[in-house]
Amino acid sequence: MAKVKTHFEESDVLIVGGGMAGTGATFEARHWGKDLKIICVEKANIDRSGAVAQGLYAINCYMGMQWNENQPEDHVRYARNDLMGMVREDLGYDMARHVDSTVHMFDEWGLPMMKNEKTGRYLREGKWQIMIHGESYKPIVAEAAKKSADKIYNRIMITHLLMDDKKENRIGGAVGFNMRTGDYHVFRAKTVIVAAGGASHIFKPRAVGEGMGRTWYAPWSNGSAYALPIAVGAKMTQMENRIVLCRFKDGYGPVGAYFLHLKTYTQNANGENYEKKWYDHTKNLVGEYIDHHPTPTCLRNHAFIQEVMAGGGPIHMVTTEAFQDPHLETVGWENFLGMTVGQAVVWASQNIDPKYTNPELTTSEPYVMGSHATCSGAWVSGPEDLSPPEYFGVITEC
Amino acid sequence: MSTFVYMTRCDGCGHCVDICPSDIMHIDETIRRAVNIEPNFCWECYSCVKACPNHAIDVRGYADFAPMGHSVRVRREEEKGTISWKIKFRNGNEKNFVSPITTKPWGKFIPKLAEEASPDQGEINSQRLYTEPNGLNIDGDLPTISKDTFKKGVYY
Numbered sequence: 001m002a003k004v005k006t007h008f009e010e011s012d013v014l015i016v017g018g019g020m021a022g023t024g025a026t027f028e029a030r031h032w033g034k035d036l037k038i039i040c041v042e043k044a045n046i047d048r049s050g051a052v053a054q055g056l057y058a059i060n061c062y063m064g065m066q067w068n069e070n071q072p073e074d075h076v077r078y079a080r081n082d083l084m085g086m087v088r089e090d091l092g093y094d095m096a097r098h099v100d101s102t103v104h105m106f107d108e109w110g111l112p113m114m115k116n117e118k119t120g121r122y123l124r125e126g127k128w129q130i131m132i133h134g135e136s137y138k139p140i141v142a143e144a145a146k147k148s149a150d151k152i153y154n155r156i157m158i159t160h161l162l163m164d165d166k167k168e169n170r171i172g173g174a175v176g177f178n179m180r181t182g183d184y185h186v187f188r189a190k191t192v193i194v195a196a197g198g199a200s201h202i203f204k205p206r207a208v209g210e211g212m213g214r215t216w217y218a219p220w221s222n223g224s225a226y227a228l229p230i231a232v233g234a235k236m237t238q239m240e241n242r243i244v245l246c247r248f249k250d251g252y253g254p255v256g257a258y259f260l261h262l263k264t265y266t267q268n269a270n271g272e273n274y275e276k277k278w279y280d281h282t283k284n285l286v287g288e289y290i291d292h293h294p295t296p297t298c299l300r301n302h303a304f305i306q307e308v309m310a311g312g313g314p315i316h317m318v319t320t321e322a323f324q325d326p327h328l329e330t331v332g333w334e335n336f337l338g339m340t341v342g343q344a345v346v347w348a349s350q351n352i353d354p355k356y357t358n359p360e361l362t363t364s365e366p367y368v369m370g371s372h373a374t375c376s377g378a379w380v381s382g383p384e385d386l387s388p389p390e391y392f393g394v395i396t397e398c
Numbered sequence: 399m400s401t402f403v404y405m406t407r408c409d410g411c412g413h414c415v416d417i418c419p420s421d422i423m424h425i426d427e428t429i430r431r432a433v434n435i436e437p438n439f440c441w442e443c444y445s446c447v448k449a450c451p452n453h454a455i456d457v458r459g460y461a462d463f464a465p466m467g468h469s470v471r472v473r474r475e476e477e478k479g480t481i482s483w484k485i486k487f488r489n490g491n492e493k494n495f496v497s498p499i500t501t502k503p504w505g506k507f508i509p510k511l512a513e514e515a516s517p518d519q520g521e522i523n524s525q526r527l528y529t530e531p532n533g534l535n536i537d538g539d540l541p542t543i544s545k546d547t548f549k550k551g552v553y554y
Binding site: 031045047071143179209211334337345346350 | 400416417418419420421437438439440441442443444445449457458459460461462463464465466467468469470472474481483485486487488489491493495497498499500501502503504505507508509510511512514516517522525527528529530531533534535536540541542543545547548549
């Protein structure tokens with residue numbers, strides 16, 4: 001075996017992972033510590049790394065507190081309903097109260113936000129989502145991280161966190177290797193932020209052969225966000241949670257904008273609205289949640305799966321009505337080109353023009369991840385003004 | 399196959415190698431051209447296609463589902479702040495779309511935080527993030543709420 005070089009680096013703040021969360025944390029950390037040494041380590045290239053490499057066509061959560069559209073407590077109620085009670089309300093509230101200032105910052109930086117022509121406000125896709133031209137969402141936020149970090153290491157894969165020798169239960173850094181040279185890197189740091197990715201390919205993908213990579217979530221996301229903390233004994237929570245998504249078949253094109261903005265709807269093979277057929281069945285299973293508005297996403301997906309198992313498939317999205325409007329047709333296509341190009345590729349290859357053909361939907365393979373309002377991950381104490389005092393019990397004056 | 403490279407256009411510059419999030423675009427050591435070494439780990443994210451200065455990288459849908467004869471081509475122009483797409487269906491139909499990628503000159507409006515004034519201890523102890531509370535565009539401070547209002551949910 002060739003001799004491997006080992007490199008050492010010391011810093012005040014080490015950010016592991018340079019996706020949206022990691023690059024954002026790099027920027028924010030510089031505001032609070034002007035003189036600190038801040039380092040971000042990413043296994044790919046921060047300009048196009050993480051789940052937002054392709055872009056995003058919507059920001060899925062914006063309160064609009066400035067126009068009193070929603071308040072953080074409204075979001076807590078919504079999230080509790082959609083996840084059928086499996087939420088930490090303190091964390092949901094905290095996230096919701098900070099999201100507006102972040103969105104305003106992106107607007108200021110040049111992220112193209114769509115505006116409602118009548119009101120001048122951000123264009124709503126649904127009650128919570130706003131629409132953007134987000135092809136360059138990731139490069140824009142990466143630029144902010146580059147301006148803020150002392151150093152950004154691309155192509156270094158962090159494999160383990162280091163425990164502090166002198167202080168019990170304290171992380172003292174991380175180790176990893178260079179993807180190009182194989183060199184070993186040891187990062188010692190006073191603070192470590194793990195902003196690594198969720199996990200693809202734990203469950204068998206729907207596609208086989210060379211299509212294995214065309215999963216819904218990025219195939220390069222290998223669950224470091226869970227593996228790193230688990231390996232040092234972190235308390236994990238709700239790891240039994242699985243997310244299964246309803247998506248356009250074969251390309252995983254998202255359905256949010258189609259349902260909410262384009263007002264397209266689903267039907268079974270006989271052209272029927274199948275969701276109401278499964279009302280009694282689902283009510284027996286979960287009780288009152290089926291009567292809540294909006295219907296929790298998982299219950300709508302459950303009706304989908306039941307209908308297919310009962311022989312009512314394939315399930316189609318009725319696009320042929322909405323797509324007669326050229327503006328809505330453009331939104332429908334750009335929605336994919338801005339975040340899931342593979343769906344446009346599939347439709348082009350199969351001559352599916354949604355203006356004339358209702359495309360088929362399917363459910364994705366299951367995932368373990370912390371995005372899309374799922375809730376699995378390392379347990380955190382939360383903000384002191386919101387979280388229960390016993391979460392901070394172990395902290396003593398010193 | 400996901401991405402593939404037109405050998406006559408590729409000059410082996412390595413921009414695709416540099417950007418690929420899956421680390422599967424490599425330079426073939428014999429022919430000195432880019433090649434997708436692991437097509438079944440390609441997300442079809444188009445990062446390499448957009449980065450290629452010679453437009454030498456193309457994508458075809460994976461063989462399990464996508465018959466050949468289609469193409470989805472892209473030109474991303476950072477100075478103009480636009481991205482242009484051309485979709486060619488297998489039956490020859492075409493669709494073209496142009497979208498903005500930024501509204502401002504690249505990176506000019508992102509602050510260099512190290513040059514700004516340091517936050518005081520009161521701000522450091524608060525729950526505020528950068529630009530808050532002003533950046534929220536609301537009257538008053540960052541919202542907070544009594545701990546009693548939360549339903550007991552998932553604790554441990």
